[in-house]
Amino acid sequence: MNSHPTIDAMRTAAQVLSSGDVRDKIRAVQCAQDALDAAKAMLLAELEASKDYEIDGASTLNTWVRNQLRLNPGQATVLVKNVVALRDLPLMAGAAMSGQISAAHVRVFVYGLRHVGLEPMRQFEDVLVDVASHHEPAELFEAVKHLKDTIHPEDLDDAWERGMDKEDIAVDALPDGWHVTGFLNTVTGAKLKKVLDSVSAPHDAEDTRTGAQRRVQGLDDLLTDILGNGLPSDKGVKPHLSVFVDADTLEAAASHVKATTENPHLIPDPMPATEPAKLAGHGAIGPNLLMYLLCVSDFTAFLMKNGGSDRQAQVLNAGTAKYQPNLLQRRSVIARQHGVCATPGCHHTHLEIHHSIWWSLGGPTDLDLLVGLCTRCHHLLHRGRLNITGNAVDGFTFTTKAGRTLRRRRRSNYRQAA
Incomplete structure (x- = not known):
């Protein structure tokens, strides 16, 4: 190993440190440090060739580096990989030994040897060393990556x-x-990326929102527009967010939020212990979010009770004269299931309405015999891999093709409760 470039870099650093501008001192120290990093890698290359690391009981060079230089495995691996580049690329090794390029630049050359190949890296070594000498490692990486993409375009595909x-x-x-x-x-x-860049652009010079705030708000505006206008309806029911809340909870939430907003300096009374509102597919939500969603949404009221026959469901029953459930029936099924697929374990929220007694087999379009399934579960049912029996009053039973009953881990929401 020619140690003169490293010694010169160290001598220069020593001279500058004794006098001179603080900026020159920092640059000289950095140059000496880079030169020492390269010298260390070159010495490791000699150690690897001689196998003398075995004298200290190490089976590999990497092990010796960890034990003797007290480096963690990641640092040791990087240092050993740099050995290969310094050995195979002499121009780059000279620049590193003199402190012109850093260990981070050397790691980029290691990447090039692995992904571009030895011969192309040697062919363009002088150009790449010049880039490394005048630019940061990221710029060098872009140059090596461009070389890789030019020589190996098939890798892109x-x-x-x-x-x-x-x-x-x-x-x-x-x-x-x-x-x-x-x-x-x-x-x-x-x-x-193109859509996010478009919807998150600053409105004007006075737009002080952070990039994260602009991206999230832009995506929210886009999704709101799509749900309102851009998606086709499913038999009259447009895709939408569903929130399910008891009348008592709604009244309590309204009073609570009004009190906290009108008198922010007072400690409000706690919310009474009512059943929390639920956002379909997500779970329970608090009173403030509930009132926000109510403020920006339409709502449909359903009369619900626990157990027994639902008088409203009987009114909605259409018998066998009509195949397609009407809009109110569809909304009732979705409300009964809290907007979630009825299949145990499935949490999808885009639902299709299925006759539990198939229409083709004489099944009526009665609300008690209608069940909401996601597209996937609906397909599984019609492919014979899922079976549904029962009704909404007594509860639906789901079984697999093998006859195994699917059970949900929480109390069923699909008993007729009005």
């Missing part, structure tokens, strides 16, 4: 196909909101 296999998106309910996770393929992700 491979990456796209891998993305297609990985794609997924989940929206899970949490006590304080919703958690969105997932992975989108190249095209779908680009579309989402």
